[in-house]
Amino acid sequence: MTLTKADLIQEVYKKHDLSKAQATAVVENFLGIAKHSLQEGEDLLLSGFGKFSVKQKNSRRGRNPQTGEELMLAPRRVITFKPSGLLRHRVNGGE
Incomplete structure (x- = not known):
């Protein structure tokens, strides 16, 4: 099973007092910020989740x-993505 952008929007919509359009805008804005950060070569650190990093590969x-x-x-x-210790623990069956 794969979690899609539509699934994320639905979860934000259900868990917060937002309209469907507002939930869509929230998810789209977050993803836009994340994309822009990575395009600029900046790392993206989400505490408790993990860190996305941009690495340079040489010609080979x-x-x-x-x-x-x-x-x-x-x-x-x-x-590249490195999960946080907390996420790694939860994925491996920890609470």
């Missing part, structure tokens, strides 16, 4: 798995 040699042809992979930025 690779190969096309279909043809075996060697090629150079361009440098790029990747997003």
Whole structure:
């Protein structure tokens, strides 16, 4: 099962005294702030949840798995996630 953006909106709508449009705006605004932060290379720390970080990957040699042809992979930025100790504990069955 996957939690979707629509599911998040529904949960915000149900748990808070907001209209469906307000709940949608809250979720969309949060996601927009998070996206902008990561695009700017800033880390995103959500206490009790985890930390999203932007890492720089250097160019490296690779190969096309279909043809075996060697090629150079361009440098790029990747997003990593490290869960908080609390989240890790809860995922593993702790309370």
